[in-house]
Amino acid sequence: MNAKPPQNRGLTAIDGAMVLIIVLLMVQIWLLSATLETYLAGHREAALPGAIISAILFAACLALYRFVDRLDSQVRRG
Amino acid sequence: MSWFRKPSSTPLWRDEFPVFTADERYVSRRQFTKFLTLTSFSMMVGNLWILARSTLRRPATWPRVPVAAAGEIPVGGVRTFNYPAADDPCILVRTSAEEYVAYSQKCTHLSCAVYYEKAQNRLECPCHRGFFSIEDGSVLEGPPQRALPRVALEKTDGQLVAIRMEGGLV
Numbered sequence: 001m002n003a004k005p006p007q008n009r010g011l012t013a014i015d016g017a018m019v020l021i022i023v024l025l026m027v028q029i030w031l032l033s034a035t036l037e038t039y040l041a042g043h044r045e046a047a048l049p050g051a052i053i054s055a056i057l058f059a060a061c062l063a064l065y066r067f068v069d070r071l072d073s074q075v076r077r078g
Numbered sequence: 079m080s081w082f083r084k085p086s087s088t089p090l091w092r093d094e095f096p097v098f099t100a101d102e103r104y105v106s107r108r109q110f111t112k113f114l115t116l117t118s119f120s121m122m123v124g125n126l127w128i129l130a131r132s133t134l135r136r137p138a139t140w141p142r143v144p145v146a147a148a149g150e151i152p153v154g155g156v157r158t159f160n161y162p163a164a165d166d167p168c169i170l171v172r173t174s175a176e177e178y179v180a181y182s183q184k185c186t187h188l189s190c191a192v193y194y195e196k197a198q199n200r201l202e203c204p205c206h207r208g209f210f211s212i213e214d215g216s217v218l219e220g221p222p223q224r225a226l227p228r229v230a231l232e233k234t235d236g237q238l239v240a241i242r243m244e245g246g247l248v
Contacts, residue, residue, distance in 0.1 A: 028121040047132035054125035061118040
């Protein structure tokens with residue numbers, strides 16, 4: 001069985017992380033538009049949960065970015 | 079981005095201009111990931127801005143503005159006026175002998191002026207074919223997502239007086 005070279009494995013992991021970030025971002029965009037619509041309709045109760053969930057999603061994106069950055073440095077160093 | 083890079087790692091400029099062609103793929107992916115993360119940050123800022131606006135907003139005080147004399151408008155007739163500010167167009171409709179309704183005239187989709195369609199007994203936005211119920215201003219059809227804000231009316235000494243806005247961003 002041929003194992004992938006470490007550089008290719010690194011790229012696959014980075015691609016996976018990127019796809020995950022894109023999915024999280026789509027959820028965040030939907031959340032922002034839904035919260036804005038609700039706010040403009042005069043309902044303020046959705047603002048706090050919207051902000052909390054958005055912050056959690058951003059934290060997840062940041063963690064994935066740090067993962068990509070670290071992986072990138074590791075693979076480069078070999 | 080000194081936050082995410084250890085002091086011992088190579089300088090950023092060396093990463094951005096790699097010697098080997100294969101390394102370029104890493105740079106572009108990492109940069110794209112950084113861009114996505116910054117976009118996520120801006121989404122969060124947007125949500126925090128909505129939260130701040132919701133929390134810090136004070137309850138509005140509404141002026142009392144005479145709109146028309148009761149009976150001045152025929153049944154099915156319409157009168158436009160501005161409420162609460164001079165640049166907030168509203169529409170008053172007499173739906174029956176004793177019933178009057180008034181709404182903001184700005185469509186909740188893209189702020190085109192809505193008008194009363196008597197034959198269908200509904201409010202219509204001509205820009206993108208959005209239709210609103212005359213009873214409560216709710217969306218019947220079309221691209222708008224929110225109901226029209228309603229103007230509360232009071233009958234005082236034979237005058238219809240706008241007293242406050244209901245629904246919408248008030």
